Amino acid sequence: MFEEAERLKKERGEDAVLDLSLGNPIEEPPVAFLDSLKAASVESLPGTHRYMNNAGYPETRAKVAELVSREQGVPLTEANILMSCGAAGGLNVVLKSLLDPGDEVIIFAPFFAEYIFYADNHNGVAKIVESDENFQPDADRLEEAVTEKTKAVIINNPNNPTGVVYPPTAIRQLADILSQKALRFGHPIYLISDEVYRHIVYDDVALPSVLREYADSIIVTSCSKDLGLAGERIGYIAISPNLEGAGELFAACTTTTRTLGFVNAPAMMQRSIRACLDARVDLGLYRRNREVLCDALVQAGFRVVKPSGAFYIFPQSPEPDDVAYCSLLREKGVIVVPGSGFGRGGHIRLSYSVEHQTAVKAAAILAELR
Ligand SMILES: Cc1ncc(COP(=O)(O)O)c(C=O)c1O
Known part of the structure; x- marks a missing residue:
């Protein structure tokens, strides 16, 4: 989509192309981060630029542990946290550590398409489970889909591509099903919660604590969206202290961080974010854009589930053929992504x-082309 948008811009001129295809955060990082980056850049203690523990600097992991403990209501220490090269790096590290060949990884559709490749990267098999009409996880379908080969379930909350937020009740329901199935099959089933949009929420919605609801859970997230640092590749993995074999999984993730070739998360970023983990990009522009687009789509008769988080809307396509x-939209200069790329055709x-x-x-163009 990125290349296609660039090509169209060259062909028609920048202003003639309205590119709504990318999840690239437009908000600049907060001043607190820029100040912290400046301070980190002049640190000159010996070893500042050397290799470190593959899990990351203990000082940074301790700060992240404080933040996650507060957010999740479960006490964590640096022994539960590994720094990663964004959430993408973190997810690959976790899957590499958990999966044996042929293990199934359940993913709810519509999904962030990379999950399928990440499972495949580590000889796992992605198993798709449809979410319900409001894009919430469907408990009955999940129950049917879990088999003795199920090693993990990945959820993304708030969600890309739909923008919906799964409430605590939904997580509790997932947790009950997974606990029962784990007991029945005699091995843990891990819940991997991708929370890259956790701090990008608009309504007064309650975000769940997966660590409180389910012992065998792992959070993977990053500073890409909420600090506007997508290009800097900094994120982290939080392993539930109550997870069976938490220490072993931590050791495995430390090793796979190295063997996958990341070695460690970027040192300068680890030093920069630790002083400003509570800072956030301004959500004002996202909020205004969400209102303008949702109102126009609803008025024009699109079926829309109003998103409470992230920066995406996933309306039904007026034509069943979303591609x-x-x-058609591209001809009018509007670039969006077909829902079929996220496992749910008939949407954009x-x-x-x-x-x-x-x-x-x-x-205005979307309303015209309804
Ligand atoms: C749902 C989801 N997970 C993970 C990622 C990757 O995030 P990062 O840039 O932190 O690797 C993205 C990026 O768009 C995303 O939307």
Whole structure:
């Protein structure tokens, strides 16, 4: 999509292309981060730029542990935290550590498409389970899908591509099913919660604590979206202290961080974020864009589940062929992604991580082409 948008911009001119295809955070990092980065850049203690423990600097992991303990209501220490090269790196490290060949990894559709490749990277098999019509996990379908080969379930909350937030009740229900199945099959089934959009929420919604609800859970997240640092590749893995074999999994993730070739998360970023883990990008623009687009789509008669988080909307496509509808939009200069790329055809994904005028103009064209 990135290349296609660039090609169209060259062909038609920047202003003629309204690109709502990318999950690239448009908000700049907060001042607290920039100050911290400046301070980190002049540190000159011996060893500042050397290799470190593959899990990351203990000081940074301790700060992250404080943050996650507060958010999850479960006490963690640096022994539960590994720094990663973004959430993408973290997810690969966790899957490499957990999966044996042929293990199944359950993913709810619509999904972040990379999950399928990440499972495949480590000889796992992605098993797709449809979420319900409001894009919430479907408990009955999950129950049917879990087999003795199920090693893990990945959830993404708030969700890309739908923007919905799974409430605590939904996580409790998942946790009950997974606990029963784990007991029946005689091995743990891990819940991997990708929380890269955790701090990008708009309504007064309660975010669940997976660590409190389910012992065998792992959070993978990053500073890509909430600190606007997607290009800096910094994130972390939080392993539940109550997970069976938490210490072994920590050791495995330390090793796979090395063997997958990451070696460690970027040192400068680890030193920079530890003083500003509570800072956030400004959500004002995302909030305004969400309102403009949702209002226009609803008024024009699109079926929309209003998103409470992330910066995506996933409306039904007016044409059942979502790829054809995206081509039609592209002819009018609006670039969005077909839902079939996320495992749910007949829908389109709009990213509203764009300038406000782009959202306003795109809203008008979408309403026209309903
Ligand atoms: C749901 C989801 N998970 C993971 C990632 C990857 O995040 P990172 O840039 O931190 O690797 C993204 C990026 O868009 C995402 O949307």
